[in-house]
Amino acid sequence: MTHEQLKLENQLCFPLYASSRLIVRLYTPVLEPLGLTYTKYIVMLALWEKDNIGLKDLGDILFLDSGTLTPLLKKLEVQGLVSRERNLEDERNINIKLTKQGIQLKEAAKNIPEKIGSCINMSPEDLKELHRLLHIILENNKESKCPN
Amino acid sequence: MTHEQLKLENQLCFPLYASSRLIVRLYTPVLEPLGLTYTKYIVMLALWEKDNIGLKDLGDILFLDSGTLTPLLKKLEVQGLVSRERNLEDERNINIKLTKQGIQLKEAAKNIPEKIGSCINMSPEDLKELHRLLHIILENNKESKCPN
DNA sequence: AATAAATAAATTGAATACAATTAAATTGCA
DNA sequence: TGCAATTTAATTGTATTCAATTTATTTATT
Numbered sequence: 001m002t003h004e005q006l007k008l009e010n011q012l013c014f015p016l017y018a019s020s021r022l023i024v025r026l027y028t029p030v031l032e033p034l035g036l037t038y039t040k041y042i043v044m045l046a047l048w049e050k051d052n053i054g055l056k057d058l059g060d061i062l063f064l065d066s067g068t069l070t071p072l073l074k075k076l077e078v079q080g081l082v083s084r085e086r087n088l089e090d091e092r093n094i095n096i097k098l099t100k101q102g103i104q105l106k107e108a109a110k111n112i113p114e115k116i117g118s119c120i121n122m123s124p125e126d127l128k129e130l131h132r133l134l135h136i137i138l139e140n141n142k143e144s145k146c147p148n
Numbered sequence: 149m150t151h152e153q154l155k156l157e158n159q160l161c162f163p164l165y166a167s168s169r170l171i172v173r174l175y176t177p178v179l180e181p182l183g184l185t186y187t188k189y190i191v192m193l194a195l196w197e198k199d200n201i202g203l204k205d206l207g208d209i210l211f212l213d214s215g216t217l218t219p220l221l222k223k224l225e226v227q228g229l230v231s232r233e234r235n236l237e238d239e240r241n242i243n244i245k246l247t248k249q250g251i252q253l254k255e256a257a258k259n260i261p262e263k264i265g266s267c268i269n270m271s272p273e274d275l276k277e278l279h280r281l282l283h284i285i286l287e288n289n290k291e292s293k294c295p296n
Numbered sequence: 297a298a299t300a301a302a303t304a305a306a307t308t309g310a311a312t313a314c315a316a317t318t319a320a321a322t323t324g325c326a
Numbered sequence: 327t328g329c330a331a332t333t334t335a336a337t338t339g340t341a342t343t344c345a346a347t348t349t350a351t352t353t354a355t356t
Contacts, residue, residue: 056335135163
């Protein structure tokens with residue numbers, strides 16, 4: 001009745017889930033002065049890289065759906081960082097654009113990755129390898145589903 | 149103004165966060181027949197491994213605090229899977245115990261890791277290496293904090 | 297012993313995630 | 327063209343997370 005496979009130690013999901021929360025939690029105090037939460041931050045990262053993008057495409061990049069993004073983008077709009085407007089060519093789509101303020105925020109954010117990096121205890125080689133493996137798992141499992 | 153460091157591609161946190169949600173999402177349909185959510189599931193994993201444990205110690209294992217665990221354990225209690233009782237030797241503590249039903253559920257859960265494993269597209273070597281790195285990051289950053 | 301400090305659980309409130317549903321717009325086909 | 331199927335956002339409801347506060351209990355100090 002030991003069921004080695006059920007030991008927490010032997011799970012992949014658990015350290016993934018726990019370390020994700022651990023790392024995201026590091027961002028909270030760093031983002032707070034910018035008025036951003038972690039989810040808002042990755043939305044801004046995506047927009048700084050590709051401005052004027054549809055909600056759907058933004059969701060594909062971030063693995064988030066409209067249920068999460070719609071209220072989030074409305075908040076960013078209230079903060080004056082993005083604008084939301086219907087695409088005139090296809091009114092089902094909504095275009096997200098950075099405002100001048102949203103563009104400017106990038107300067108204030110530029111040191112964040114380094115700041116966070118300095119708080120994570122891990123060798124550069126391990127970090128690089130972890131990064132590589134996480135991208136593999138993301139890429140390979142975009143569409144994965146499990147039957148019940 | 150490119151700020152390579154701000155590219156999503158170059159973040160560690162983002163693939164960690166995204167793949168964590170991706171993998172946790174795989175569990176939903178598999179756990180549903182057992183009446184478990186993912187968080188309930190890892191609580192049960194911890195208890196199957198070490199029964200009769202304090203909420204604080206359970207939280208230390210799972211990296212969760214009473215704000216998350218208290219309502220969760222109350223639900224598991226309503227489901228008849230665990231009992232919650234004050235520790236008579238130190239009434240600040242609460243002891244969590246599996247009920248007979250909670251113990252029995254382990255049998256129904258024993259095939260879940262294999263089932264999930266078969267849905268994750270990744271080579272065994274990469275899985276093993278990822279597992280190793282995630283444990284390092286967890287172990288090394290339990291106490292990490294970032295100044296704002 | 298009396299009180300201050302520390303510890304643990306519970307509570308509160310804000311911010312996600314996400315499945316499922318609804319509503320509007322567009323596309324494809326009979 | 328007209329309608330069914332598809333696509334996209336928005337909405338709804340449930341379930342976390344987590345910081346911050348409160349309450350109760352215990353430990354440590356004076």
